[in-house]
Amino acid sequence: MKKNTTFWIVIAIILMILITVLFSTIINRMSYEIGKNGIFYTSEDNYFKIIASQENESIIENTIIPYAESQGYEVDVEYSGTLDIIQQLNSGEQYDAVWLSNSIWGYMLNNTVTLSNSKFTNISPIIFGIKKSKAEELGFIGKKIYTQDIVNAISEGKLKFSMSNPTSTNSGASAYLGMLSTLAGNPEVLTKENLNDTKLKENLKTFFSGLERSSGSEDFLEELFLKGDYESVFTYESSIININKKLESQGKEPLYAIYPVDGVSIADSPFAYIDNKDESKKEIFEDIQSYILSDEGQEALIQDGKRTWYGGTNTNVDKKVFNPDWGIDTTQYISPIKYPNTEVIKLALNMYQTELRKPVHIAFCLDYSSSMDGKGISDLKDAMQYVLTLESSKDFIQFSEKDKIDIIPFTGDVHEVWSTTNGTDTDSILNNIYNYRPYGRTALYLAANKALDLLKDEDKDTYNVSVVLMTDGYGNVGTYSDLEKKYREINKEIPIYSIMFGSADEEQLEQIATLSNAKIFDGKEDLVKAFKEVRGYN
Helix, strand or coil, X not given: XXXXXXXXXXXXXXXXXXXXXXXXXXXXXXXXXXXXXXXXXCCHHHEEEEEEEHHHHHHHHHHHHHHHHHCCCEEEEEEECHHHHHHHHHCCCCCCEEECCCHHHHHHCCCCCCEEEEEXXXXXXXXXXXXXXXXXXXXXXXXXXXXXXXXXXXXXXXXXXXXECCCCCHHHHHHHHHHHHHHCCCCCCCCHHHHCCHHHXXXXXXXXXXXXEEECCHHHHXXXXXXXXXXXXXXXXXXXXXXXXXXHHCCCCCEEEECCCXXXXXXXXXXXXXXXXXXXXXXXXXXXXXXXXXXXXXHHHHHCCCECCCCCCCCCXXXXXXXXXXXXXXXCXXXXXXXXXXXXXXXXXXXXXXXXXXXXEEXXXXXXXXXXXXXXXXXXXXXXXXXXCHHHHHHCCCCCCCCEEEEEEECCCCCCCEEECCCCCCXXXXXXXXXXXXXXXCCHHHHHHHHHHHHCCCCCCCCEEEEEEEECCCCXXXXXXXXXXXXXXXXXCCCEEEEECCCCCHHHHHHHHHHHCCCEEECCCCHHHHHHHHHCCC
């Protein structure tokens, strides 16, 4: 009898194991099938994580995620700046796929990150978009335009432009590398020796002297242009198309696309698998990639202003998207510049940050109210230590000798300002930052007013000016009305960027950002990262 009991116990255990395995398989299959019908259940096998350049957000959100959900996949996408993506992957953060803006950045990955099955998804030339009336005034319509023609117009004070930051975005970096190559005479490949050419540097300094606003992301560059009063932008052809759609819908003058005949940078937007030796993830990747490259996926990219043909010309395009009235020309062969190797790219980015860009005059307004005591003030010191020392050079955002920096600590009032006219000479102001103690209330608006007083008379042809307002609470000294009045009286665009920390009031900061055509950054989780991000905008 005992033997029979043992036998049936063993049989029962085996049956329970088989039922558990079968049940798990059925549930996983259900998540796949039910997901197709719009009801989604999470399964580890169907979870897929992508890190993507910010400019891919619209196509991912509007097209790729709906497709993935229809297949039962749970796709989690994180958007970041191109150079930040490389840093995140190199630091060991785990993802299943990466959608970069340009294949050149993949070569900056270290040997711990293995990419495979990388395929180009679309291309976008990086060109100038100039208000049509301004392009006509400059004589840029109906003739061949060379890069030097644009530099000459800037040198003569006839043209100013906005662009994304070369040290934090692909469009900015690629545009800059294109300028380097064409102004260097289009060498077979750009070398370290080219970067040391004095005439080339002077030409580039002249070019960047025309830069009115710099953006840390392509999306914000579009938003910035639509909200402000600017005459030109240096960005993706697809961005110019999207900007023009919105301008025309608002009854405003569109931009005219200029393609320099001596060379244009091209972004090729590769989508690649990150090989973590997981076959189920690889299958999901291949399915999503196949969809992107399918007729349906490619048509969605076209409607987003991206070219899906590689090289040569295309006369059979949707003229509502690639509108020839905007100067968009798919019948002209584009001469793409050849990108240099990774070492030269890094040297070029560092040269931009330390030598070529227009200097900045920046005022940091730092909250020292009593609520900052403890962790808040410790995090603030760490952030400013990073921003004001050569530690930031690893991210190509360090200050140069030509930069001016003002530090405005505020509590219930604004008592003092710590300044330097040499952005590399910061020991004294760092010492003050470390020794100042939190107390009192939050004079947010008084600090912003003080910053405007310091910047209002600065020559904007010589310096790019901006305010960075960091707070952990609610401004309870001074009023928004006072700040708005002063801002209107100055009648100059001085962006006031804000970094939220602690329990900062987002509504107050949003008002200030809207007033000054600026942006809010979230530093609640990582204040150093927020200060790093805001540096990409000034």
